[in-house]
């Protein structure tokens with residue numbers, strides 16, 4: 078089977094970095110057409126730099142990296158240095174990138190790529206705020222019926238991680254999230270309900286540390302740093318490894334489970350701004366707008382991640 082063409086839209090971020098590495102290590106199944114970056118965990122200047130640092134770590138200076146939106150559509154940018162550190166990739170000291178940043182804007186790369194390829198040929202994998210994806214849909218609505226699917230990390234059925242109601246990616250740009258969730262594109266949503274089952278425990282980190290390669294040694298530093306906030310905050314044995322769940326879902330969907338639901342995004346109330354209201358029991362009778370993933374075989378996920386990291 079030919080590899081699946083995807084665009085990874087991200088805000089690196091240590092967990093975004095793991096998603097990039099997993100995709101780069103899986104060339105037989107995934108054709109990574111490009112990496113588009115957006116402001117989120119840290120400002121855009123850093124997310125686009127960090128994406129290039131990770132590509133160079135993996136020896137992939139050929140991978141096109143694009144800079145996108147530097148702020149949400151309406152709201153002020155909220156960042157998460159408290160989780161990811163000042164650089165967004167605290168925990169290891171990667172050299173400044175030498176590979177160039179592409180001239181094209183992320184939004185234009187998404188539009189141009191989807192319009193240039195056959196209908197239903199491109200999957201978008203957003204793992205940061207949805208600003209780039211939403212603006213691509215607004216700029217060129219013709220991409221909407223042409224997209225195969227959107228597989229995203231974001232949202233939550235239960236409690237949020239940024240406010241009691243909202244998960245970070247959706248909270249940062251709830252208006253963009255509404256545009257995407259209301260677009261009609263087939264969506265698979267991997268929210269906190271599933272990512273909080275994929276914890277970077279000491280045992281799982283040790284398995285990566287045992288590989289002892291330049292890439293995995295950098296990964297261990299990144300994940301060691303990434304672990305500290307959530308471990309303390311939630312008194313759990315490791316941080317939830319959110320973003321690579323999206324790539325793992327593409328590689329081994331059998332590791333995951335979920336249900337087709339109606340998902341609505343709160344953009345009115347400041348109290349619940351950015352909440353994703355998942356109608357798990359179909360109470361609203363409004364049909365379904367996303368496949369909401371709520372379970373993962375965590376050991377299977379980390380075995381896949383570890384095995385693929387060893388290839389880089």
Ligand code: RIB
Nearest residue numbers: 090092204205245246319
């Ligand atoms: O809430 C977790 C999500 O927000 C992850 O994608 C993390 O990288 C941040 O972007």
Ligand code: CA
Nearest residue numbers: 090093204205
């Ligand atoms: Ca992210």
